[in-house]
Amino acid sequence: MARTPRSVVIVGGGISGLSTAFALQEQAAAAGMALTCTILDAAPVWGGKILTHRVGQLVMEAGPDSFLSQKPWGMELCRRLGIADQLINTNPVEKKASVLRGGQLHELPEGLVTFTPTQLGPFFRSGLLSWVDLARMGCDVLIPPRRSTDDESLASFFRRRFGRHACERVMEPLMAGIYAGDAEQMSLRATFPRFYELEQAHGSVIRGMMAARRARAQKVSGGGPRHTMFVTLKNGLADLVAGLTAQIQQAGGVLKAGVQAEALRVRSHQAGRWMYDVMCTDGTAISAEALVLATPAYVSAELVRPLTPMAAGLMDMIPYASTATISLIYPAEAVGNRLQGFGFVVPRSEGRDLIAATWTSLKWPHRAPPEDVSVRCYLGGVGREVILQRDDEALVRCVREELASIVGLQATPHYVEVNRWNRAMPQYTLGHLDRLVQLDAALSRFGGLAVTGAGYRGVGLPDCIRDGADTAAKILHYLHTAPM
Known part of the structure; x- marks a missing residue:
């Protein structure tokens, strides 16, 4: 007698929802x-913020352009999808990055971009900090660790460990820039828990980094690392989405694009068992024993509010920042040698509209033909979103003026693309981890209901992939134990 299949609905077709579906199918098959x-997803295409545009030989990312290779979940997913051979490293030659200070670009020491400086000499020569500032940074090895369990902001932590100037000129633009956030509001333990762990384990961030460097050196002593810190796919990250959707459909999954969930209804016919009815804007309803909400927290909040106002209120407390990316394509001969390395970041203290720029075709192979240079600029973020009220033409004019001022790039781009991301970047503000504990408790009454996505346990692609797999495991455990 054939077994009755267990049923799951996932709302949200970004990387989190697709990763959850893929993991669910794999884990269910194994069990x-x-x-x-x-x-289902309200958008007509899959992938959420992963959006690759291909124009001729140009490959442009509207959203994320890479992911960390050190976090294994993205690499492992590529292997499972059979696309690991498409992974490419950053350019091994043009690997430096810079930070703007006083209107001038200063090269960041190698490794600092990933918060693991390999040597201090270049730091001394960079001109970013005075000798007094550098001495203050060195005091990190003398300052006792903070043993309080209270949450601490990124800015507070780095001022305390390294001093005000190091925080403002180096740490803030690098780390807060990843979240398009404000370091004064961001929770250290929710965004960069590694620093908290280094301080607690070694009493000093510098000592902890040195210990980690020694451990890595021993690990790769037989040969260099296979991948650079950041990796991407040769033809764009959209291939990751394509691989996921193909595998999900091949395993029997049903993908419904352009269908928005507008309400939920919960039924229970016996103790410990629920049925979830997802009411859709196309007039249909989908019923399942388990439900995963992989939408932004503010969207999920509206769906669960009638079921648990407490959970909805906690989701409402996760703020989101808006950003825009502007891609510009220049003739290589007009650019000359003005662009060096991978790009630069801009501290808040500089008072600029531009928050960062990436020399895309220098950072990644295969992003533009030899006769072109691809540049991507970033605007917006917490406290700097007012500029996004301007139209596309004004945004392009703004970044062109910034590039002319900072690197002397006065040429006219022959192709421009503006991508706006409204309320797209979740902010892990102080108390975020405590709110997640409360959220889990508020949702615990409803067995088989789970939330996942960038709003909760990590904004990077590997974090979303990991959380999707963890969510799948929880759902599968519930289905195993819930009565038929």
Whole structure:
């Protein structure tokens, strides 16, 4: 007698929702469980913020352009999808990055971009900090660790460990820039827990970094690392989305694009068992024993509010920042040698509209033909979103003026693309981890209901992939234990 398949609906077709579906199917197959999985998304295309535009030989990312290779979940997913051979490293030659200070670009020491400086000499020569500032940074090895369990902001932590100037000129633009956030508001333990762990374990961030460097050196002593810190796919990250959707459909998953969930209804016919009805804007309803909300926290909040106002209120407390990316394509002969390395970041203290720029075709192979140079600029973020009220033409004019001022790039781009991301970057503000504990408790009454996505346990692609797999495991455990 054939077994009745267990049923799951996933709302949200970004990397989190697709990763959850893929992991659910894999784990269910391994456990011998028959499963039906339906994924729906309001957008007409899959992938959420992963959006690759290909124009001729140009490959442009509207959203994320890479992911960390040190976090294994992205690399492992590529292997499982059979696309690991498409992974490419950053350019091994043009690997430096810079920070703007006083209107001038200063090269960052190698490794600092990933918060693991390999040597201090270049730091001394960079001109970013005075000898007094550098001495203050060195005091990190003398300052006792903070043993309080209270949350601490990024800015407070780095001022305390390294001094005000190091925080403002180096740490803030690098780390807060990843989240398009404000270091004064960001939770250290939610955004960069590694620094908290280094301080607690070694009493000093510098000592902890040195210990980690020694451990890495021993690990790769037989040969260099296979991948650079950041990796991407040769033809764009959209291939990751394509691989996921193909595998999900091949395993029997149902993908419904352009279908928005507008309300939820919960039914229970016996203790410990729920049925979730997802009411859609196209007039249909989808019912399942388990439900995963992989939408932004503010969207998920509206769906669960009638079920648990407490959970909705906690989701409402996760703020989101808006950003824009502007891609510009220049003739290589007009650019000359003005662009060096991978790009630069801009501290808040500089008072600029531009928050960062990437020399895309120098950072990644295969992003533009030899006769072109591809540049991507970033605007917006917490406290700097007012500029996004301008139209596209004004945004392009703004970044062109900034590039002319900072690197002397006065040429006219022959192709321009503006991508706006409204309320797209979640902010892990002080108390974020405590709110997640409360959120889990508020949702615990509803077995088989879970939330996942960048709003909760990590904004990077590997973090979203990991959380999707963890969410799948929780759902599968519930289905195993819930009565048929």
